[in-house]
Amino acid sequence: MTLAFEYTGSPAKIVFGSGSRGRVREMMDDLGCKRALVLATPFQKPDAESLAEDLGGLSTGVFANATMHTPTDVTEQAMVVLEEADADCVVSLGGGSTTGLGKAIAYRTDLPQIVIPTSYAGSEVTPILGQTEGGTKTTLSSPRALPEVVLYDPDLTVGLPVGMSVTSGLNAIAHAAEALYAKDRNPVSTLMASDGIRALVDALPKIVENPSDMEARGNALYGTWLCGSVLGTVGMALHHKLCHTLGGAFDLPHADTHTVILPHAVAFNAAEVPELLAPIADALGHEMPGLGLHEFAKSLGAPTTLIELGMPEDGIDHAADLAMANPYWNPRKLERPLVRRLIEKAFHGLPPAR
Numbered sequence: 180m181t182l183a184f185e186y187t188g189s190p191a192k193i194v195f196g197s198g199s200r201g202r203v204r205e206m207m208d209d210l211g212c213k214r215a216l217v218l219a220t221p222f223q224k225p226d227a228e229s230l231a232e233d234l235g236g237l238s239t240g241v242f243a244n245a246t247m248h249t250p251t252d253v254t255e256q257a258m259v260v261l262e263e264a265d266a267d268c269v270v271s272l273g274g275g276s277t278t279g280l281g282k283a284i285a286y287r288t289d290l291p292q293i294v295i296p297t298s299y300a301g302s303e304v305t306p307i308l309g310q311t312e313g314g315t316k317t318t319l320s321s322p323r324a325l326p327e328v329v330l331y332d333p334d335l336t337v338g339l340p341v342g343m344s345v346t347s348g349l350n351a352i353a354h355a356a357e358a359l360y361a362k363d364r365n366p367v368s369t370l371m372a373s374d375g376i377r378a379l380v381d382a383l384p385k386i387v388e389n390p391s392d393m394e395a396r397g398n399a400l401y402g403t404w405l406c407g408s409v410l411g412t413v414g415m416a417l418h419h420k421l422c423h424t425l426g427g428a429f430d431l432p433h434a435d436t437h438t439v440i441l442p443h444a445v446a447f448n449a450a451e452v453p454e455l456l457a458p459i460a461d462a463l464g465h466e467m468p469g470l471g472l473h474e475f476a477k478s479l480g481a482p483t484t485l486i487e488l489g490m491p492e493d494g495i496d497h498a499a500d501l502a503m504a505n506p507y508w509n510p511r512k513l514e515r516p517l518v519r520r521l522i523e524k525a526f527h528g529l530p531p532a533r
């Protein structure tokens with residue numbers, strides 16, 4: 180069969196390297212911006228203040244109330260601060276929650292965003308914006324939400340606690356795993372997904388052993404960029420549907436939920452498309468990608484059960500119903516008993532199906 184595919188590259192500027200957070204001024208200049216509002220979570224407020232101080236007159240101040248799942252009332256508070264300060268761009272310093280706030284502002288105003296990611300969530304290279312209003316999360320995709328500049332600076336990830344580094348890294352691997360069998364995959368997305376998985380599989384054990392291993396921190400961010408990029412360009416399937424369902428229905432932590440579900444979703448789909456999941460098996464040096472991911476996560480001390488994330492056992496049936504309602508496209512046909520079994524195995528942390 181001759182090759183035929185569609186590929187849309189992201190127009191974002193990516194700057195990689197230790198110390199690149201010091202290049203915000205230069206990036207603002209390139210974008211023609213003069214007044215940046217710096218965004219962060221309350222926990223990372225000191226880092227945001229130090230960045231604002233470095234920017235001097237180019238900063239209008241800091242809004243440090245970014246919150247998980249981008250609640251719209253927080254975005255509205257930030258919009259008031261932004262308008263009062265007459266800011267002409269946002270600089271988001273932090274993980275997916277802070278990036279989410281910057282994207283929500285850009286979606287409403289079309290202001291340019293400069294993102295300095297400090298976790299491995301990958302949101303900075305996708306046009307996807309998830310927002311929560313009245314407890315309900317909705318997701319949209321818009322070119323306005325896609326950040327213009329990303330400064331990947333491994334120095335800022337050294338403080339990411341080991342446990343979060345592991346779950347955040349597995350969250351990134353989950354994007355790439357589903358990109359490997361996406362309906363609209365193409366040779367470029369497969370290349371990026373495979374190398375992203377390889378980089379993270381190599382880096383995470385080294386980070387667990389030595390959180391200050393700068394080479395490993397750099398490789399993990401490189402993997403994050405690749406895995407996030409494919410999340411932004413091809414469609415996701417059963418794994419992401421399950422994580423959104425479980426996270427929303429039982430208020431489970433985002434990266435941890437991805438970590439627990441991933442081996443099971445991959446094993447489920449490996450039964451249908453084993454050849455497409457070979458890059459995971461190769462990276463792990465394990466014949467079975469699902470089981471390999473389960474053992475890899477365990478070796479890193481990651482959570483392996485939905486019990487420890489706080490899901491109630493009587494929620495398994497409800498979760499199976501939700502996962503079967505408006506399912507995403509998936510390479511293997513979804514049948515409720517099999518999906519229920521998958522969730523039950525993840526609940527108890529049993530090895531995934533062979």
Ligand code: NAD
Nearest residue numbers: 220222248274275276297298300302305307335336338339
């Ligand atoms: P997070 O941004 O909520 O970070 C968790 C905590 O860790 C925060 O307090 C944060 O300040 C802190 N933190 C982050 N980096 C740190 C560092 N280097 N050192 C010390 N502390 C640090 O968590 P996350 O997992 O990065 O992001 C999760 C959010 O991102 C969710 O809302 C999820 O839906 C969203 N997300 C969106 C996309 C997308 O494409 N739209 C992709 C992935 C994740």
